[in-house]
Amino acid sequence: MEHHRITTSNVSRETFEATKDLYASHKDLLEEYIDQLFWWNDRINLVSRDVSRETIENHLHHSLLISQLSPFISEKNIIDAGTGGGLPGIPLAITHPGKSFILNDIVTKKCLAVKQMVRHLGLDNITIVDRTVANLQYDTPFLLISKHAFKVNDLYSMTSHLPWTAMVLYKGLEFQGELAGIEPPLSIERYDLTEGSDFYKGKALVIIRR
Numbered sequence: 181m182e183h184h185r186i187t188t189s190n191v192s193r194e195t196f197e198a199t200k201d202l203y204a205s206h207k208d209l210l211e212e213y214i215d216q217l218f219w220w221n222d223r224i225n226l227v228s229r230d231v232s233r234e235t236i237e238n239h240l241h242h243s244l245l246i247s248q249l250s251p252f253i254s255e256k257n258i259i260d261a262g263t264g265g266g267l268p269g270i271p272l273a274i275t276h277p278g279k280s281f282i283l284n285d286i287v288t289k290k291c292l293a294v295k296q297m298v299r300h301l302g303l304d305n306i307t308i309v310d311r312t313v314a315n316l317q318y319d320t321p322f323l324l325i326s327k328h329a330f331k332v333n334d335l336y337s338m339t340s341h342l343p344w345t346a347m348v349l350y351k352g353l354e355f356q357g358e359l360a361g362i363e364p365p366l367s368i369e370r371y372d373l374t375e376g377s378d379f380y381k382g383k384a385l386v387i388i389r390r
């Protein structure tokens with residue numbers, strides 16, 4: 181794994197503040213999404229059962245953080261692999277109506293719930309695809325994003341056939357062991373989120389380019 185080039189930066193206060201502003205300017209729809217997530221979570225398991233509203237709000241802020249990073253800003257087509265209940269894809273689609281999102285999960289009932297939420301929220305920039313990410317077919321270059329769903333080497337090998345321009349992954353700070361077995365040298369930027377708040381301690385956003 182030494183052949184990969186890894187750099188580390190901190191995410192600035194301004195970036196966290198800009199994310200809060202983005203949340204505030206789409207508050208009504210984001211709060212509606214949280215209501216939907218709780219409603220569906222009572223029926224099927226999307227997030228942990230006893231999770232508080234405050235924690236879910238933190239997950240939405242966390243989801244929106246990547247909107248401040250250049251790979252997200254410059255790409256119109258985005259695939260969220262292992263989206264579960266729609267994180268980070270739904271908050272990003274709400275706040276970026278000009279971008280197109282594919283939300284992917286291997287579990288069909290999760291995808292059905294996400295489809296209902298998307299319909300309820302009136303979002304027309306989301307397509308849902310229920311299969312393993314390894315079987316996705318897509319010809320247009322896109323940004324691959326994923327929050328706490330895969331080890332880096334697993335996601336890398338499952339998507340090697342796809343034309344992703346970069347991956348942005350929501351990881352813990354210590355993800356380097358997950359690079360084992362990846363042969364081509366990667367350029368990796370690790371953004372340490374620890375400065376954000378207690379919620380972000382030990383968390384990182386990881387940008388990977390091949």
Ligand SMILES: C[S@@+](CC[C@H](N)C(=O)[O-])C[C@H]1O[C@@H](n2cnc3c(N)ncnc32)[C@H](O)[C@@H]1O
Nearest residue numbers: 262263264267285286287311312313327328329
């Ligand atoms: C820990 S959950 C994370 C969900 C969401 N990203 C979040 O942050 O709340 C991981 C998700 O990855 C999905 N998953 C696991 N293997 C997958 C695969 N091969 N292809 C697509 N989705 C997969 C699971 O069904 C699950 O919903």
